[in-house]
Amino acid sequence: MKWNSRNIAPPENWDRSGLPAWSYHSDAFLELEKEHVFRTHWLIACHISDVPGPGDYFTFDAVGERAVIVRGTDGVLRGFHNICRHRGSRVVADEKGTCKNALICPFHGWVYNLDGTLRGAARPNSFPELDKNEFGLIPLELETWMGFVYIRFKKGPQPSVAEMMQPFAEEAALYKMEELLPASGVTDMISEVNWKSVRDVDNEGYHVPMAHPALQDLYGAAYYDEPWVGGTTRSFATFNPHAGRLWSVRNYINLQPETTHLPEHLQKAWGYYGLFPSNVIIFMPEAIQFYNEVPLSTGQTLLRGASYKYPWESRRQRATRYLIDRIDRATIEEDVQLTIWSNEAMKSKSFAGFYLSDLEYGVKTYHDQLRQVLPVLTLKDEPEEARLAEINAEMLAAKAEKAGQQAAE
Ligand code: FES
Ligand SMILES: [Fe+2]
Numbered sequence: 001m002k003w004n005s006r007n008i009a010p011p012e013n014w015d016r017s018g019l020p021a022w023s024y025h026s027d028a029f030l031e032l033e034k035e036h037v038f039r040t041h042w043l044i045a046c047h048i049s050d051v052p053g054p055g056d057y058f059t060f061d062a063v064g065e066r067a068v069i070v071r072g073t074d075g076v077l078r079g080f081h082n083i084c085r086h087r088g089s090r091v092v093a094d095e096k097g098t099c100k101n102a103l104i105c106p107f108h109g110w111v112y113n114l115d116g117t118l119r120g121a122a123r124p125n126s127f128p129e130l131d132k133n134e135f136g137l138i139p140l141e142l143e144t145w146m147g148f149v150y151i152r153f154k155k156g157p158q159p160s161v162a163e164m165m166q167p168f169a170e171e172a173a174l175y176k177m178e179e180l181l182p183a184s185g186v187t188d189m190i191s192e193v194n195w196k197s198v199r200d201v202d203n204e205g206y207h208v209p210m211a212h213p214a215l216q217d218l219y220g221a222a223y224y225d226e227p228w229v230g231g232t233t234r235s236f237a238t239f240n241p242h243a244g245r246l247w248s249v250r251n252y253i254n255l256q257p258e259t260t261h262l263p264e265h266l267q268k269a270w271g272y273y274g275l276f277p278s279n280v281i282i283f284m285p286e287a288i289q290f291y292n293e294v295p296l297s298t299g300q301t302l303l304r305g306a307s308y309k310y311p312w313e314s315r316r317q318r319a320t321r322y323l324i325d326r327i328d329r330a331t332i333e334e335d336v337q338l339t340i341w342s343n344e345a346m347k348s349k350s351f352a353g354f355y356l357s358d359l360e361y362g363v364k365t366y367h368d369q370l371r372q373v374l375p376v377l378t379l380k381d382e383p384e385e386a387r388l389a390e391i392n393a394e395m396l397a398a399k400a401e402k403a404g405q406q407a408a409e
Helices: 027-038 161-173 195-202 213-219 247-255 315-345 358-373 385-408
Strands: 043-047 056-062 065-071 077-081 096-098 102-104 111-113 118-120 139-145 148-152 187-191 232-238 269-275 279-283 288-297 300-309
Touching: 027 288, 027 358, 027 385, 043 056, 043 065, 043 279, 043 288, 043 300, 065 148, 077 148, 139 161, 161 232, 161 269, 187 315, 195 288, 195 300, 195 315, 195 358, 213 232, 213 247, 213 269, 213 315, 232 358, 247 315, 300 315
Parallel strands: none
Antiparallel strands: 043 148, 056 065, 056 096, 065 077, 077 139, 102 111, 111 118, 139 148, 187 300, 232 269, 269 279, 279 288, 288 300
């Protein structure tokens, strides 16, 4: 049996039980996740077409941090913490917009150049001399990969996005993602579940035949998920030869024009690239989408996403993109319900843990990556909340020491 494009089959006797239930509702653990998963790993903020010209900016808040992405007068895209060096106000209040050639803090009016340096304080005589660089906006890491803008609030264990996504670079390049234009704008919604329940549903296609009638109709027979390897995953499906039981799928298939920028094997297929911790790019013949989720609290998650179109879009492609939106809306609603049911179980005294199928090996390999950065997840019983961070730090130190010893041998 060919499992997936990297042809990785689950080993015999793998642990099918998933993460401990306590990790889905522990406040102390969420603090560790914010630091070790979300602040220190790459997150997609937007696409370059969301900030096309000099002075265009886009803001993105996650886990208590605030980012502003701004294109300079030199055309260069830069990322900064959206924190004024005077008293910490947001320098940019709107989610998205254009400024002339400076960012002006709405609190007392400090002015920053688009390269982040301080242009000047209001009433400068009331301060000692302010160094333009020392009091500039604090930069954060920003990388664009295939047109998508990734940011990282703090340095962490991941290498560059390009390095991790390298296995998919050749295929992704065929989609000319740098040329995309915004179709929906970046939108978000709040779901009343722990963020890991969102991931657990997203990391497997075993639920597609039962829970997603439209996706099953469109591509269910050929769908497969790769396990997570090196921080990435890929899922892929070509359309079913007899797809079209449902109105939206039938019209989508019938209307779909030839997609001239793609080779034949990708013209009737959808696929998904995942990048740890929560980024997904969906590639389709007439549209590209991204989504990611970030925790708001142990029981609330912000689901973000956007859809992009091609500048050469035909009327038929516009129509098929509309049908994709219909299929998506149904799919998202179905998934949100599944995440709620799964998440509820984590507080039940009777829940004995997952028992995963070989087709859900992506869930297990994702959990493995979380255990790498948060080894405290290997503890079946919830440690004392007050000691959780300390125990995790000890376990990380012990792991690092062991790795050091192995390297020396
Ligand atoms: S906080 Fe920005 S100018 Fe005062
Ligand atoms: Fe789903």
